[in-house]
Amino acid sequence: MSTSQVTAVPSGEAGPENRITNDFSIQVATVNGSGSQTANTVLMRSMFQMGIPVSAKNLFPSNIAGLPTWFTIRANRHGYIARKRETDIVVAMNPETARDDVLKLSAGAVVVYDEPLKLNDLRGDLHFYPVPFDKLVAPVCPEAKLRKLVRNMIYDGVLAQLLSIDLEQIRVALYKQFGARKAKAADLNWGAVQAGREFAERSLVKTDPYQVERMDGTAGKIIIEGNAAAALGCLFAGVTVVPWYPITPSSSLIDALIAYLKRFRIDKETGQATFAVVQAEDELAAIGMVIGAGWAGARACTATSGPGISLMAEFTGLAYWVETPAVIFDVQRVGPSTGLPTRTSQGDVLKNALLSHGDTRHPMYFPSCPEECYSMAIEAFDLAERFQCPVFVMLDLDLGMNNWMSDPFPYPTEPIHRGKVLTAEDLERLGGFARYKDIDGDGVGWRTLPGTDHPAAAYFARGSGHNEKAQYSEREDDYMNNIDRLARKFENMRGHVAAPEVSRNPKASVGIVYYGTSRSAAEESRDQLRREYALQTSCLRLKSYPFTKELKDFVDLHSRVYVIDQNRDAQMLALMRLELEPEQIARLRSVRYYGGLPLDARTVTEEIVRQEGL
Amino acid sequence: MSATATPPPKKVNRIGLEVMGYKGAKSTLCAGCGHNSISERIVECFFEMGISPMRVAKLSGIGCSSKSPAYFLGLSHGFNAVHGRAAAVATGAMLANRNLLGLLVAGDGDTASIGLGQFMHLLRRNLPLIYIIEDNGVYGLTKGQFSATADIGSTLKTGVANDMPPIDCCLLGIEMGATLVARSFSGDKRQLQALLKAAIAHKGLSLIDVISPCVTFNDHLGSTKSYAYMKDHDHLLHEVSFVPAYEDISIEMAEGETRDVELHDGSKIRLKKLDRDYDPTEKLNAIRAIHESAKAREVVTGLLYINPKERNFVELLNLVGEPLATLLESRTRPPKEALAQIMEELR
Numbered sequence: 001m002s003t004s005q006v007t008a009v010p011s012g013e014a015g016p017e018n019r020i021t022n023d024f025s026i027q028v029a030t031v032n033g034s035g036s037q038t039a040n041t042v043l044m045r046s047m048f049q050m051g052i053p054v055s056a057k058n059l060f061p062s063n064i065a066g067l068p069t070w071f072t073i074r075a076n077r078h079g080y081i082a083r084k085r086e087t088d089i090v091v092a093m094n095p096e097t098a099r100d101d102v103l104k105l106s107a108g109a110v111v112v113y114d115e116p117l118k119l120n121d122l123r124g125d126l127h128f129y130p131v132p133f134d135k136l137v138a139p140v141c142p143e144a145k146l147r148k149l150v151r152n153m154i155y156d157g158v159l160a161q162l163l164s165i166d167l168e169q170i171r172v173a174l175y176k177q178f179g180a181r182k183a184k185a186a187d188l189n190w191g192a193v194q195a196g197r198e199f200a201e202r203s204l205v206k207t208d209p210y211q212v213e214r215m216d217g218t219a220g221k222i223i224i225e226g227n228a229a230a231a232l233g234c235l236f237a238g239v240t241v242v243p244w245y246p247i248t249p250s251s252s253l254i255d256a257l258i259a260y261l262k263r264f265r266i267d268k269e270t271g272q273a274t275f276a277v278v279q280a281e282d283e284l285a286a287i288g289m290v291i292g293a294g295w296a297g298a299r300a301c302t303a304t305s306g307p308g309i310s311l312m313a314e315f316t317g318l319a320y321w322v323e324t325p326a327v328i329f330d331v332q333r334v335g336p337s338t339g340l341p342t343r344t345s346q347g348d349v350l351k352n353a354l355l356s357h358g359d360t361r362h363p364m365y366f367p368s369c370p371e372e373c374y375s376m377a378i379e380a381f382d383l384a385e386r387f388q389c390p391v392f393v394m395l396d397l398d399l400g401m402n403n404w405m406s407d408p409f410p411y412p413t414e415p416i417h418r419g420k421v422l423t424a425e426d427l428e429r430l431g432g433f434a435r436y437k438d439i440d441g442d443g444v445g446w447r448t449l450p451g452t453d454h455p456a457a458a459y460f461a462r463g464s465g466h467n468e469k470a471q472y473s474e475r476e477d478d479y480m481n482n483i484d485r486l487a488r489k490f491e492n493m494r495g496h497v498a499a500p501e502v503s504r505n506p507k508a509s510v511g512i513v514y515y516g517t518s519r520s521a522a523e524e525s526r527d528q529l530r531r532e533y534a535l536q537t538s539c540l541r542l543k544s545y546p547f548t549k550e551l552k553d554f555v556d557l558h559s560r561v562y563v564i565d566q567n568r569d570a571q572m573l574a575l576m577r578l579e580l581e582p583e584q585i586a587r588l589r590s591v592r593y594y595g596g597l598p599l600d601a602r603t604v605t606e607e608i609v610r611q612e613g614l
Numbered sequence: 615m616s617a618t619a620t621p622p623p624k625k626v627n628r629i630g631l632e633v634m635g636y637k638g639a640k641s642t643l644c645a646g647c648g649h650n651s652i653s654e655r656i657v658e659c660f661f662e663m664g665i666s667p668m669r670v671a672k673l674s675g676i677g678c679s680s681k682s683p684a685y686f687l688g689l690s691h692g693f694n695a696v697h698g699r700a701a702a703v704a705t706g707a708m709l710a711n712r713n714l715l716g717l718l719v720a721g722d723g724d725t726a727s728i729g730l731g732q733f734m735h736l737l738r739r740n741l742p743l744i745y746i747i748e749d750n751g752v753y754g755l756t757k758g759q760f761s762a763t764a765d766i767g768s769t770l771k772t773g774v775a776n777d778m779p780p781i782d783c784c785l786l787g788i789e790m791g792a793t794l795v796a797r798s799f800s801g802d803k804r805q806l807q808a809l810l811k812a813a814i815a816h817k818g819l820s821l822i823d824v825i826s827p828c829v830t831f832n833d834h835l836g837s838t839k840s841y842a843y844m845k846d847h848d849h850l851l852h853e854v855s856f857v858p859a860y861e862d863i864s865i866e867m868a869e870g871e872t873r874d875v876e877l878h879d880g881s882k883i884r885l886k887k888l889d890r891d892y893d894p895t896e897k898l899n900a901i902r903a904i905h906e907s908a909k910a911r912e913v914v915t916g917l918l919y920i921n922p923k924e925r926n927f928v929e930l931l932n933l934v935g936e937p938l939a940t941l942l943e944s945r946t947r948p949p950k951e952a953l954a955q956i957m958e959e960l961r
Contacts, residue, residue: 222960236953238946240938241709243702260956264948272934274945276709280702281735288695288702288732295693295703296671297939298710299946314696322693408957411950416943449939450671450691451711455635457668460684462694472684 020209022052022077024088028155029101031094033065035149038177038189040071043156044403045173045223046165047075053217055081055520056403057598062248062342068097079217081405082520085600088210091155092119093133102126110208112158127208129200131158136199140191153189157196162204164211167197222406226399227253227303229370230329232409233377234301235260238416239327241300243278243289248341249397250303250331283308287315287326294324295461297421297449299381301327306348307336309355316390317356320486322461323436323445325384325419327377329393331400334596343596344397346516346566352392353545353575358464359483361490363497364392364545367399368519370406372543378412379498385419387444387493396566398517398598420446424454435459435470436482443489490546498543500550504557508536510612511558512591513551515542515572517598518564524601525608532605533614542572547579555584562608568594628664628860636661638688642681648800648826649679649748653686655803656717659810660687663858671707671714675700675729677755678828679721679748687717698729701736704743705927711937712928715814716743723753726762726781733783737790737819739927744813744820745792747783748800750828751839758831769836782908783823788900788919793818793926795900795919799844800826804855805915808883811856812917815881818926825913838911849907851916853886877922885917894920 026043030036037058044056052075061067074084086106092098092113099122102111107125115130137151153174160167170193178186230253234242242261244254258277265274280286286302293300304312309330319326332348334340352364363383365376376393384391420440422433427448433456436445445468448457459470467478514522519541529535540554555561563573570590577585591607593599624632636657641650660667667689674680676697683692695703704718725733725747736745751764760768763783764776787795794816796809806824813820825844827833833840838847852873859880875883875894885894893899900919907914934941 220961222957224960232953232956236947238941238943240941240946241706243706264952265946267934270934272932274934274938274941276931276933276938278705278709278739281731284699285702285705285732285735288699289706289709292673292693292695292703292706292708293710293939294706296707296710296714297937298706300706300710315699315702318696408960409953411953412947416947448691449711450707451669451714451937451939452691453666453668455668455689458689458691460692460694462692 018209019211021211021213022075022215024075024210025084025086026073026089026091026159027087027101028071028091029094029097030069030071030152031066031096032060032063032069034093034152036069036071036093036152039152039156040073041403042153042170042173042177043159044073045176046160046169047073047212048218048221048223048405049169049173050166050212051215051218052077052212053079053081053405055083055405057083057398058402059597060342062338068094075212077215077217080520080524080601082524083598083600085602091159092117093152093155110210112155112162129158129162129204131155131196131199136195137192140195141188146188150188150192153192154196157193157198158200158204160193161197161200162206162208164213166214167193218405220408222408223403224370224406225252225401225403226367226370226373226395227331227401228256229373229406229409230367230377230393230395230400231257231260233374235264236412237299237378237381239299239301239381240274241276241289241293241298242302243280243286243293243300244302245280245283245286245304245308247283247305247308249333249401250305250308250329252401253303253329253331283311284315287312287328290326290328291315291319291322291324294319294326294384295322295450299385300325301329301381303329303331305331305333309348309352313356316362317358317360318463319390320356320360320362321464323388323447324461325388326390327380327384327393328390329377329395332394332396340596342397344517344566344598345594345596346394346396346571349394349565349567349571350569350574352394361546362390362392363387363493364394365498366394366515366542366544368516368541369399370404371409373399374409376498376543382417383493383496386417386496387489388419388447389489394516396517402598420444422446422448422452422457424452424457427452427454427456432456434468436466436485437468438485438488442492443485444492494546494548497546497548499548500543501541502550502554503539505536505538508538509559510535510537511554511561512537512539512564512608513542513554513561513572514539514564516566518566521599521601521604522564525604528601528605529608533609535608535612535614545575547576551576552580552584555580555587559587560589561587562589562591562611564591564599564604566593566599568592627661629666631661631666633657633661635689636667636687638683638685641685643678644830646829647678648750648824648828649682650685651800651803652746652748652806652824652826653682655806655810656686659807659814663811663814665715665814669713669715671704671716673700673704673707673716673718675720675724677721677723677753679719680724682748683719698724698727699732700724701729701732705736705739705741708741708743708928709931709933710939712933713937716741718743718745720745720747722747722749722751722761722763722783725783730781734786734790737787737792737821740791740793740818740924741927742817742819744822747821747823748826749783749823749839750826750832751837752828752832754828754831765838768838771831771834773836782904784821784918785901785904787821788897791819792821793921793924794820794917796821796917797823797825797913797915799848799913799915800824801841801844802848802915805850808854808856809917811858812854812877812883815856815858815877815879816920816922817878818921818924844913847912849910849912849914850888851892851903851914851918852888854917855884855886857882857884875920875922883917883920892916894918
């Protein structure tokens with residue numbers, strides 16, 4: 001009978017003084033397509049249901065089945081939800097990576113592994129728990145071909161026993177995951193959980209210090225992926241036209257949106273839809289349809305990632321000049337085509353700000369959590385119609401495709417803002433209009449929609465060469481008047497985009513600026529800097545572009561400002577350089593991470609410490 | 615004392631509009647350009663059919679052809695899109711407002727080269743839209759390079775002969791799902807009028823490939839898209855006329871001489887037999903006719919294919935009757951309870 005094999009670490013149960021409660025990371029190493037996602041989600045949810053703050057990151061390959069994949073779960077009683085760089089507990093299921101996975105661990109870490117892999121010979125300073133998965137799965141899953149999918153649930157049972165996870169919570173999470181329609185599959189998996197737990201109880205002696213304990217850190221919270229949250233934002237923003245083209249990691253945003261639209265936006269009696277979803281032939285067509293729909297008055301959006309954005313560049317420029325609303329969700333990832341399409345990055349910041357040809361600038365939102373994916377999606381539609389322009393909502397793979405804890409989303413308090421649209425009655429009263437004339441002094445002209453039943457309604461939408469009345473013109477003064485008005489319009493957006501979240505520490509001379517998914521790592525890093533290096537910091541979290549006054553004020557108040565970018569070329573910092581004064585620019589420092597994994601706090605801390613010379 | 619002359623009554627159409635209401639700005643295309651004739655036909659047909667120009671959305675890509683929407687239907691909204699991609703803009707617009715009557719004018723460069731992908735998928739969707747190709751075999755606005763519809767052996771002004779096989783947009787239309795496919799010649803006023811009117815009445819995607827000579831770069835001896843070449847090689851499939859639903863005229867015709875195709879609004883396309891009987895509801899007939907005429911170095915014109923019964927894209931998506939664009943918030947934002955329910959499921 002196997003027992004844990006430990007040499008350099010104390011054997012026997014860890015005493016109460018050595019226990020580490022609700023503060024560890026688990027990494028499950030499997031091959032993709034093996035059904036591990038269910039086991040991992042159930043594991044995370046069960047701790048969440050016990051009130052323990054958790055986060056999960058799926059580090060997966062661009063492949064359907066057979067390549068290595070890692071799922072990391074972090075439980076943290078302080079609510080730190082960034083990826084933890086160090087792994088405390090590894091579940092080694094993949095023979096291909098098991099050796100590496102074990103060799104990378106720090107001393108004292110835990111290894112739950114498939115017994116035939118014999119990993120316990122590799123190191124003497126870890127807690128090893130061998131589990132004979134194949135032997136355990138056979139009796140609970142008579143059908144041999146299903147065993148591959150069910151055997152992963154065994155480690156949920158083993159970990160439940162080792163970490164004191166409430167088995168009932170695993171059961172609840174598991175049945176929720178499968179839903180009522182797959183009750184049989186749930187029963188099968190539940191059998192595997194129990195087999196794992198019973199084996200662990202019978203055959204393993206706990207020697208490691210990790211455990212969970214009920215707390216109340218998750219009351220009222222939900223678990224959702226950022227993409228699904230953005231889809232809910234679209235639903236409650238009243239989106240009507242959704243052309244799209246599949247691309248990882250944005251496809252699940254549209255998948256979720258389609259499901260919600262079918263559920264809530266089809267008339268139960270007539271079966272008719274108040275929306276049109278079109279899977280386009282490519283991203284060029286997708287954005288073209290968004291623009292056509294926006295021109296004709298619909299609330300239209302699409303979702304894509306960096307390579308798709310490249311294809312949308314020409315049309316985005318046209319939308320800037322024609323001045324049609326468009327909402328584009330960019331779920332950012334690493335690089336083009338093959339390589340790392342399933343890894344996260346903030347690589348499109350600079351490109352999207354200036355996308356297209358000629359002088360163009362576009363507003364962007366930077367959600368940092370699911371709730372902001374939802375609320376900023378709603379804001380983006382309003383901004384797009386208010387300012388008649390393309391608006392980018394900048395998620396990334398980490399936010400879009402991973403499960404996040406979140407407060408429930410509030411129902412919108414403001415009515416939908418449709419912007420400046422003249423009806424036939426308005427035209428009758430006014431006698432006519434000039435499409436691109438700045439009547440209100442905000443740089444935004446009034447528009448009419450095709451189909452408006454009035455002889456003065458029509459205008460001709462075209463690129464850069466037009467005058468205030470939308471007539472074709474190549475005159476220098478017409479062009480400059482128009483482009484200057486567009487610049488004024490962009491300036492005015494500063495008062496309407498989301499202002500940054502600022503936390504000012506009066507004792508701090510160091511400021512940290514970050515955006516999007518760098519949030520959780522940055523927040524944790526600030527605590528590390530204070531606790532471990534006595535470095536006080538202020539912070540400013542950017543929520544949108546164009547920048548607002550708060551950013552300049554923040555830079556002025558600090559002698560060194562670290563800008564965190566998840567890209568190689570410090571793209572947000574570069575964008576700030578375009579707007580700040582030379583003495584402000586001199587204060588900027590860059591903290592960058594671009595390895596494709598979700599950012600962790602330690603990486604940020606180490607870089608700031610290095611540059612500060614601490 | 616001077617006599618007050620009573621001005622002659624102005625000619626108005628059945629919705630009370632004069633033809634002036636259908637005109638556009640003065641054309642800036644070359645004198646004699648085939649595209650100008652097509653613009654004139656569009657003005658006449660929309661006027662004569664009594665279509666409100668306020669209902670029409672005009673779309674185009676880039677090139678000489680794509681400038682032309684400025685020269686007709688001045689009371690209609692227009693959108694000059696990017697090269698080859700008016701199809702996508704049109705798709706979005708038609709979904710946003712299903713009551714629009716969409717009219718897309720594109721060139722052969724737009725359609726058969728840079729926008730070929732979008733063109734094929736537009737056909738596939740059978741979007742309710744009139745798609746006119748102003749087909750002259752050259753890129754005019756960039757000074758006369760061959761387009762993908764130029765025939766093998768056709769020469770440029772410089773004498774250079776085209777050695778690539780042409781893309782036949784009508785063949786694509788028939789294969790890919792357009793439900794009205796026709797070819798015409800900008801110099802054939804009667805035929806083009808009838809086909810355009812049929813397209814206006816048709817509720818699916820109407821593709822009309824109009825050979826429209828470029829007088830500046832492709833109207834010389836050696837070109838197969840010149841006026842002279844078309845005059846000699848236009849092979850009329852039949853004589854086409856259009857009988858609108860609101861004009862209940864019955865013309866006596868000898869049995870077997872004509873064939874009527876009824877459209878969903880009750881109007882009829884009347885095809886008078888010329889050298890042979892031709893059934894345009896059969897795809898294979900159309901494909902054969904095109905290949906045979908190409909072999910004979912002729913250009914077959916007329917109504918090649920029609921299927922008035924096929925479901926269009928708006929019907930396929932089962933959209934509500936009102937335009938999506940102007941639905942009220944109460945129709946597009948689900949109630950508070952819906953959000954509460956979703957949140958509960960995510961706990």
